[in-house]
Amino acid sequence: MQRSEEAYGLPYGYRAKVGLIVVGPNLNPTPEICRMLPPYVQVRETRIHMEPVVNVEECSKLSARLPEPAGLLTEGMISPILGNNSAIAFACTAGSLVGGPGWDKKEIEAMESNSKGIPCTTTATAVEEAMRFLGFKNIVITGPYIEEINRKFKEFYEASGFKVLKVAGLQIGDLYEMGATKPSQAYQIAMEAVVPDAEGIFIACTNFRCSDVIEEIESDSGKPVVTANQATAWHLMKLLGINEPVDGYGELLRKVPRVTG
Helix, strand or coil, X not given: CCCCHHHHCCCCCCCEEEEEEEECCCCCHHHHHHHHCCCCEEEEEEEECCCCECCXXXXXXXXXXCHHHHHHHHCCCCECCCECCEEEEECCCHXXXXXXXXXXHHHHHHHHCCCCCCCEEEHHHHHHHHHHHCCCCEEEEEECCCHHHHHHHHHHXXXXXXXXXXXXXXXXXXXXXXHCCCHHHHHHHHHHHCCCCCCEEEECCXXXXXXXXXXXXXXXXXXXEEEHHHHHHHHHHHHHCCCCCCCCCCHHHHCCCCCCC
């Protein structure tokens, strides 16, 4: 049985800390990511404003807001006593790629300009690295989005070297409605999107509840699954040097080592 830090008289986050930058009224990124990290990783969250409309115009406004929350997160993550095994993620998929190829790298630079040496990532970056880790080349993409956002996903990941065979979305443009979706909706749209030639399924949107059906989708489709929150948790563990497998959330989190050397 794993004991908590306080059972040993140790401070929370003494082994690792992560910071999440979450947008607007999103309900699901933090609880889903928390479930997928080892219990000794302390999770902190801050938010940036976003109107509850998921379209290219609104998502394009988010990048300029990232340096300040990155700096705020560092105030509780850097300790002269506990050290600095920390990482920060912008937990938003559309907002980290809507500007096209390289948009995520610019956001990482913006966050790291104010993160006091703490490494940063975005969900779009994490997904790309996770799909390469699993050996994906031909993929399908699914999620809750409207068509103009789906086109941005296809553009971004094809520019990253993947062949996107199909993109399917639920045509939801409201963040509150996205946050209220059921895991069964994620299962259904993923199974509708999958095609025989795909090597994997990417389920987009950190506000789309799907952690509970990753294993079921993998079993029923015969394809490994990468989701927005799962990939974000995976990449944070990679940045932290954590090679411990995590069960219950698909092949990606079970497969180790994430970090070599």
